[in-house]
Amino acid sequence: MHWRSCKYEAFRIMRKWSHKFMTSDQSPSVFVFRQLSNCRNTMEAADSPRKDSPATPEENSTKKGLRTVNGVQYDFNDPRFAGMGTRAIKRLLKQEHWEATRDERTKIQREKQRRKKEERQKLVEEGVLEPRPKRQRHQEMSLSNVGVVIDCAFTSYMSEKELHSMQSQIVHCYSKNRTAPLSMKTSITSFDEALRTTFDKKTSSWTNWKNVDFLTETYDEKFDKDNLIYLSADSDNVAHELEDGKTYIIGGIVDKNRYKGLCQNKAVEQGIKTAQLPIGEYIHMASRKVLTVNQVYEIMLKWLEYRDWKRAFMDVIPLRKLKESVIVDPKQEEAGSEEQKAEKGEAEEAIDAPQANEDDADSKEKEATT
Structure with missing residues (x-):
């Protein structure tokens, strides 16, 4: 980051402190310039740390591939993690941690249920809650x-x-x-x-x-x-x-x-x-x-x-x-189907009636001609 990018900071300082330098022998511009110089030196020192400074434990762990998940340290370069991404490794470690703490979780859950049961029993004795109905036993089941x-x-x-x-x-x-x-x-x-x-x-x-x-x-x-x-x-x-x-x-x-x-x-x-x-x-x-x-x-x-x-x-x-x-109501469906059948039968009878009348008329004409 270049020191010129601190221009906004310079203006902010001038606005904040200019009223204090109005009666001072030092002008605000000189003060701001010195502040910017100090800021530039600090940033350059941070960008290029000294070679003789010892590496921190975090840097050493990063170089060695060590990471920490759920308080457990693991080596990223371990062969069992070969071909796995960071998320996959974390899921695997999370599952292993879940399995390792199963007994502890069970103990905590049982203690929580015991306290809850005691609190409910106390409320039942005081008449605040009604007792739960008894569950059927296996011998009573059919x-x-x-x-x-x-x-x-x-x-x-x-x-x-x-x-x-x-x-x-x-x-x-x-x-x-x-x-x-x-x-x-x-x-x-x-x-x-x-x-x-x-x-x-x-x-x-x-x-x-x-x-x-x-x-x-x-x-x-x-x-x-x-x-x-x-x-x-x-x-x-x-x-x-x-x-x-x-x-x-x-x-x-x-x-x-x-x-x-x-x-x-x-x-x-x-x-x-x-x-x-x-x-x-x-x-x-x-x-x-x-x-x-x-x-x-x-x-x-x-x-x-x-x-x-x-x-x-x-x-x-x-x-x-x-x-x-x-x-759907099956009874209504059956009634509806019967009505449809009845309507269909009436329609067929209406179609067959004119044909029957025509046949009767033809037979009468034949009798007349004979």
């Missing part, structure tokens, strides 16, 4: 005769983020099944190492789940094909009810609709029956009739509770999908 299989044979199609989302959806399914009046016997098939590792990291209590079997085998190895029905939005068949003794398969995949018809084609190749939920009979969706695993699972639980598809759909399908959709 197990339906409808089974569910979540087919997790699609881990190779999913990214790591989608795999974590799949794990979260299965956890949500188990949570809803625990509190449902009629629960379903659930099996997680093709439970491979990738999904197991994700569960161990995020939900280590999965080994204690009730009414859930984690199987490494495929569903066709553990169940009778005659009792299996693969739920798919691409199927031509509609499941108007959930049959007792049947096991319904839900495709365990999070793909953002990249692989269309994947579950349908798999079931057809294996000779397994397919069906779709009767969403179209109750809701005309603005988008594709594709729901997440936990949404399909919860709809099935709601149907077992209500025995009403429309009520089950309205309770589970997100509002963002219902806003642009059209809610």
